[in-house]
Amino acid sequence: MLPTEMDRITIAYSLGIHILFVSISLALPIIMVVAEYIGFKRKNAYFDLLSRRMSKAMVLFFAIGTASGIAVAVQLLVLWPGFMGLVASVAILPFYVEVFAFFMEGIALGVYVYSWDKIANRHLHMFFGAMIAFFANLSGVLIIMVNAWMNTPNGFNISAYLSSGVLTGLSPLSVFATPSTAIEVMHALGSTLFTGAFLILTYFAIKFLFAKSAELKYYFKSGLKIAFGLVSLVFIPVGLGGTLSMGMLGTLEPAKYSALDMNLVPHSNAYEYLFGWKVPIPGLQSFLLTGKTSGTVPGLSLFPKSDWPPLFVHSTFDLMTIFGIVLGVFIIVGLIAIAVRYYLSKSRNWKHKPKLSQIFDPVYGSFMTYVTIFMGAIAMITLELGWITDEVGRQPWIVYDVVKTYTVSNLSGWVIPLGIFIMVMYTFLAIFTVFMVRRILTNEDIVLKLKDYPSWERKISNSEQPVTMARGSK
Amino acid sequence: MGEKDLQQRTACDNGEGIKMSAIPFFVNYGILAAFLVLFLVEVGMAFLAALNYEKFKGLIMPYIVPIWEINGTFAVFYVVNLEATYPSLVPAVGTLFVAPLIFSFVLYAVHNGFLAYSEFIEKKEPERIFMITYGISTLIVAFVAVSMLTSSVSAIGISLKTLSITSYTFFLNGFNIMYFIAIFFLILTIVFILFSVKMYSPYLPLVFLVISLIFLFVPTYIYTRYIFNNFLHYYPIFIVVLLIFVVSFLLYYLERYKLVSKALLVLGSYMSVMFYGALEYPYFFNGAINASNATVTGPIATAEDVITIVGGLAVVIFMAVFIYFSYFVKEGKVKKTRAGSPVK
Numbered sequence: 181m182l183p184t185e186m187d188r189i190t191i192a193y194s195l196g197i198h199i200l201f202v203s204i205s206l207a208l209p210i211i212m213v214v215a216e217y218i219g220f221k222r223k224n225a226y227f228d229l230l231s232r233r234m235s236k237a238m239v240l241f242f243a244i245g246t247a248s249g250i251a252v253a254v255q256l257l258v259l260w261p262g263f264m265g266l267v268a269s270v271a272i273l274p275f276y277v278e279v280f281a282f283f284m285e286g287i288a289l290g291v292y293v294y295s296w297d298k299i300a301n302r303h304l305h306m307f308f309g310a311m312i313a314f315f316a317n318l319s320g321v322l323i324i325m326v327n328a329w330m331n332t333p334n335g336f337n338i339s340a341y342l343s344s345g346v347l348t349g350l351s352p353l354s355v356f357a358t359p360s361t362a363i364e365v366m367h368a369l370g371s372t373l374f375t376g377a378f379l380i381l382t383y384f385a386i387k388f389l390f391a392k393s394a395e396l397k398y399y400f401k402s403g404l405k406i407a408f409g410l411v412s413l414v415f416i417p418v419g420l421g422g423t424l425s426m427g428m429l430g431t432l433e434p435a436k437y438s439a440l441d442m443n444l445v446p447h448s449n450a451y452e453y454l455f456g457w458k459v460p461i462p463g464l465q466s467f468l469l470t471g472k473t474s475g476t477v478p479g480l481s482l483f484p485k486s487d488w489p490p491l492f493v494h495s496t497f498d499l500m501t502i503f504g505i506v507l508g509v510f511i512i513v514g515l516i517a518i519a520v521r522y523y524l525s526k527s528r529n530w531k532h533k534p535k536l537s538q539i540f541d542p543v544y545g546s547f548m549t550y551v552t553i554f555m556g557a558i559a560m561i562t563l564e565l566g567w568i569t570d571e572v573g574r575q576p577w578i579v580y581d582v583v584k585t586y587t588v589s590n591l592s593g594w595v596i597p598l599g600i601f602i603m604v605m606y607t608f609l610a611i612f613t614v615f616m617v618r619r620i621l622t623n624e625d626i627v628l629k630l631k632d633y634p635s636w637e638r639k640i641s642n643s644e645q646p647v648t649m650a651r652g653s654k
Numbered sequence: 655m656g657e658k659d660l661q662q663r664t665a666c667d668n669g670e671g672i673k674m675s676a677i678p679f680f681v682n683y684g685i686l687a688a689f690l691v692l693f694l695v696e697v698g699m700a701f702l703a704a705l706n707y708e709k710f711k712g713l714i715m716p717y718i719v720p721i722w723e724i725n726g727t728f729a730v731f732y733v734v735n736l737e738a739t740y741p742s743l744v745p746a747v748g749t750l751f752v753a754p755l756i757f758s759f760v761l762y763a764v765h766n767g768f769l770a771y772s773e774f775i776e777k778k779e780p781e782r783i784f785m786i787t788y789g790i791s792t793l794i795v796a797f798v799a800v801s802m803l804t805s806s807v808s809a810i811g812i813s814l815k816t817l818s819i820t821s822y823t824f825f826l827n828g829f830n831i832m833y834f835i836a837i838f839f840l841i842l843t844i845v846f847i848l849f850s851v852k853m854y855s856p857y858l859p860l861v862f863l864v865i866s867l868i869f870l871f872v873p874t875y876i877y878t879r880y881i882f883n884n885f886l887h888y889y890p891i892f893i894v895v896l897l898i899f900v901v902s903f904l905l906y907y908l909e910r911y912k913l914v915s916k917a918l919l920v921l922g923s924y925m926s927v928m929f930y931g932a933l934e935y936p937y938f939f940n941g942a943i944n945a946s947n948a949t950v951t952g953p954i955a956t957a958e959d960v961i962t963i964v965g966g967l968a969v970v971i972f973m974a975v976f977i978y979f980s981y982f983v984k985e986g987k988v989k990k991t992r993a994g995s996p997v998k
Contacts, residue, residue, distance in 0.1 A: 243770035246726050247763030253730060254759040257737070261748030268741030269950075273957055276738050279731045280965030286727045287972040295979040352954040592818070594753045605760045609767050616771045 183596060187259040187589040190599035191252070192571070196564060197610050198252050199372065200379075201245040203563060206316050206369075207376030208238050209289075211406050213309035218406075220302050225633035226399045229626065234403075235293050237617050238312070242289055244613045246282075248606070255602070259595060262588030263578050269347050270336045271329045271355040278322035285315035317369065324368045327570075328361040332432050333579050342582065363428050367421025368570075374414045375563040378507075381407035382556025385549045395627055404549075412511050419508060422501075430469040433580055434478035436573040439489045440497040441465060446479035454498050486576070493573045500565040503558050510555050514548060676935060678739045678949050681962065683931035685735050689728035691923045694837065696725055697796045698845030700765075704789030707782050713849045714785075715773075722769055724973075729762070738958050740948045743938075749817040751802055754824075758798040765791040797825075800837055804830045808877050809939040829877040836869035840923070847906050847919050860903060878940055884933040891929055898922035 212234035219227030257264050267275070288311035291299075299305045329335070337349035384403040391397040429437040437443075442453055443465075450465040451458045463473025470476070480488055578585040699718055702710040737744050748755075765788055772784035801824060805812050811824030824830075843862040845851060855861075875882045885892065899922045905915035936945045950958070 239773065240770045243722075243766045244763070246730075247766035250726060250730050250733075251756075251759045251763050253733060254755050257733065257744065257748040258752040258755050259748075261745040264737060264748060265741060265745040268737040268744045269954070272734070272738045272741070272954070273961065275734050276958060276961055277965065279727070279734045280961070280969060282730060283724070283727045283965075283969045284972055286724055287969070287976045290724070291972075291976050291979055295983070298979050298983045350953055352957045590749055590752055592749060592752055598753060598756045602756060602760055605764065609763060612771075613767060 183591045183593060184586050184589040186596045186599040188585070190595070190602050191255055191259055193603050194248065194252050194255055194606055196567070197606050198245070198248045199563065199567060200375075200560065200610075201241055201248060201613075202320070203372045203376035204379055205238070205241045205245045205376070206313075206320055206373045207380055207407075207410060208234060208241060209309060209313035209316055210373075210410060211377070211380055211403070212238060213306055213313060214406050214410075215402065216302075216306055216309060218402075220306070224402075225630055226395075226402045228633070229629055230399060230403050232296065233620075233626075235296070235309075236620050238289065239293055240613060240617055240620065242286070244609060246286070248609070249282075251602070251606075259590050260578070260588055261590055263583065266347075266579065266583060266588075267326065270333075270350065270352070271326055273352050273355055274322040274325040274329075278319050281315045281318045281322060285312055285319065288312045288315060317373070320369050320372060321365050324365050325356055325358075325361055327368070328358045328364040329355050330579050331364070331570075331574060332358045332360040333582050334358050338582055359432055360428055363421055363424045366417045367425050368566075370414050370418035370421055371563055371566055374411060374418050375559045377407050377410040377414060378556050378559035381411055382553050382559075385552040385556070389549055389553075393627065395630060399626055399630075408514065412515055415508060415511050419504070422504060427469060430478060433574070435480065435483045435487060436489060436493075436580075437469075438478050438480045438482070439491055439493050439573060440569065441477070442491070442494040443477055443479040445481045446476055448474050448476045450477045454502070489573050489575045493569050496565045496569045496572070500562055500569055503562040503565070507555060507559060507562065510551065517548070676946070678955070679935055679945050680928070680931060682732070682735050682739050683928060685728065685732045687924050687927035687931070689725065689732050690927050691920060692725045692728060693796070693799075694841045694923075695844055695848065696722065697792055698841040700789040700792035700796075701841070702789075702845070702851075703785045704793065707785045707789075710851075711785075713851070718769065722766070726762070726766060738954075739950055740945070741950055743943070743948050746814070746817055750812060750814070750819065753819065753821075754798045754802050758795045758802075761791045761795045761798075765795060797834060800834050801825050801830050804833045806938055807881070807934060807940065809942055810877065812939070814939060814942055829873045832869045832873040836866045839863070839866035839869065840926075844919060844923055847902065848916050850912075856907070859906075863899065863903075880937070880941060881933045888929070888932060891932065895922055895925045895929055898925065 212231050215227045215234060216231035218224060219229075219231060288308045292305065292308040292312060295308075296305065299308075335351045335353075335355045336347050340346065340348045381404065384400050384407055388397060388400040388404055391400055426437065426440075429440065438446075441450075443450065448466060449463040450469075451460075451462065452464040452468065453459070463475075465477055466475040467473045574580055576584050576586070578588060696718060699710075699714045703714055707714075736747075740747075768784045768788040768791065772781045772788065804810075805819075805824060808827070808829045810827040810829055811822075812819045839862045843859045843866060846853075846859040846862070871882075874885070898918050902915045902918035902922060905911050905918070937943065938945055949955075
């Protein structure tokens with residue numbers, strides 16, 4: 181194996197795990213603060229306890245996310261020294277601002293977690309919780325800005341750089357707003373947040389199904405409700421961003437677009453293909469890209485073969501799209517079921533509620549809870565597929581149309597043993613962290629902890645009793 | 655620059671002096687100093703954890719728990735600031751330090767993970783094992799990090815021509831070993847005073863400090879003569895730093911103004927690192943690279959300055975709030991915070 185191949189495998193493996201930790205770190209503080217707010221407003225002990233538990237898990241995810249983030253930052257420096265040299269000269273500002281966002285997030289987390297019983301004003305406490313969420317997501321935005329710059333570089337005189345290798349016409353602030361930044365932030369941040377929220381939703385769904393008492397069921401249902409709300413809310417920008425991304429790629433990264441849609445030659449009235457199967461609507465692809473069925477779409481033949489990305493990205497792209505649609509259908513069905521149940525609960529015919537709304541309600545119905553667990557796995561795979569599509573689709577360029585990946589990688593023989601070391605350590609940390617989070621969030625003493633609260637805060641109203649009582653619940 | 659030539663030159667007599675253009679160098683060094691002071695205290699705590707966790711548990715957790723996340727952020731801040739300040743050095747530094755950087759930062763992930771695990775684990779036995787794992791990984795990270803820092807000063811064990819390191823010489827050269835011993839004893843001095851550790855004799859911290867100074871001066875004189883020459887030129891600053899330590903020690907032994915004594919110790923440690931930066935300025939790698947020539951200029955430098963000031967202010971404000979709640983507000987202020995009904 182060549183060092184340059186090991187560079188790519190190592191960073192791909194590290195980032196593949198890192199984005200999963202990050203996705204949870206983005207969603208968790210939002211769910212945590214919303215739970216605290218609801219607990220505070222409704223004087224509900226379940227939500228308050230949920231928030232406290234989430235904050236402990238947040239510390240773990242922050243610890244591992246931070247450490248793996250540092251490791252990824254160092255890997256970028258040492259595995260791609262030439263690339264980071266260019267970034268440091270042209271596009272370092274988003275990274276630089278991100279450090280401060282990272283700082284603020286860490287400090288806010290410290291205040292939130294370790295001052296829970298020190299801050300008398302709960303609004304102030306919630307403010308620090310909101311700051312964790314804000315700065316975590318701001319960090320995400322800033323990192324995506326650098327990725328957008330890799331896809332559509334600006335901020336320097338590119339033609340002068342390509343001809344002489346000298347950096348001129350530096351405009352450091354323009355890096356914050358490349359032609360692809362807005363759409364990429366919408367899609368990438370949205371999908372990362374979406375996946376994080378979905379993984380948390382899945383955790384609550386599993387615990388809800390296996391909970392053995394009404395109190396525990398209500399506790400996990402509280403988390404289910406918030407996580408499903410967040411998932412539903414975030415899905416809109418994810419879908420919109422995804423649709424807009426393809427239009428943008430057709431104009432700004434036509435080689436990547438051509439590979440994703442498997443267009444070997446440019447043509448008009450282009451059909452859309454899914455796994456090689458032609459969708460029988462004439463001009464659908466042309467319409468999606470240009471707004472006209474007669475519009476011309478780019479093809480790979482416009483580019484030298486050495487500049488083609490690996491063509492398997494067409495399959496990863498199709499899979500991502502199909503899974504995205506499946507997730508969307510799941511959310512829409514769930515929302516309709518919730519709306520129907522809500523409407524019926526207000527009417528006098530509540531006793532005769534239709535079975536269907538129970539079945540498809542992700543918060544009350546056991547069928548949808550099982551489906552949620554399956555969808556959690558789909559959401560995780562979709563995020564990874566999307567990331568692979570984006571990164572591999574840009575190859576052989578690390579900075580599109582400017583720098584090729586192999587020209588800036590570290591060719592030292594050290595990278596092979598170190599790459600193996602990194603992957604082993606990452607695997608160990610990922611497995612161990614999941615194990616530890618499971619232990620921390622274990623429900624052993626939740627009922628015991630609930631007893632610390634006044635009884636009126638622990639009361640579950642009849643209308644809020646979970647309908648589904650899984651095995652052993654009686 | 656020849657070695658003999660370098661040994662004769664000092665920052666002052668060759669006209670380099672410390673000018674306005676040195677600000678980026680010292681901003682970068684300031685971040686390094688802040689990270690080092692926080693991290694080295696953590697290393698001291700980790701040493702105590704590895705030595706006898708049960709005995710020192712009461713000292714370790716209250717200090718480390720609130721700040722370990724911030725230590726990690728300082729490490730990232732230093733790396734990013736280094737990249738932003740010296741972009742032209744990034745490819746060389748990245749290629750040169752590939753092995754120690756990756757090794758130390760992956761172990762840093764282990765250190766973070768096991769500290770967080772031990773914080774929330776409720777059973778005693780895993781907590782002890784986690785803390786020992788944390789302690790050992792921290793000590794290894796510290797040794798590798800110190801080796802990188804000392805080699806960036808002495809250039810021993812590295813080749814700037816081939817951008818490679820010779821592992822044996824890199825880690826086991828006299829300069830590195832003696833500096834590591836010096837830093838280790840400095841850590842013990844700080845930890846003993848900061849946490850009022852009473853072992854054997856009360857004058858142990860003083861002995862540690864003297865040993866530390868000896869192990870700092872000897873290799874500096876032998877291996878990096880230009881730094882030693884600069885020291886002779888800037889010795890009044892050293893006297894100020896030494897005085898800060900003396901006052902801190904006096905207050906400690908007189909058992910008066912303990913908080914002031916500890917604050918002076920932290921300030922003295924920070925100033926020591928900054929003073930070392932002044933001695934090293936403007937060179938890296940024993941005179942092979944002039945930092946002034948590699949420092950970023952133009953619009954990107956201006957933008958970085960603005961971000962540093964605005965971001966730095968925001969961080970300082972948040973830090974003040976954090977320190978207030980962490981160390982000055984007792985848990986008893988809100989006896990039990992229940993949902994919506996805090997009981998004061």
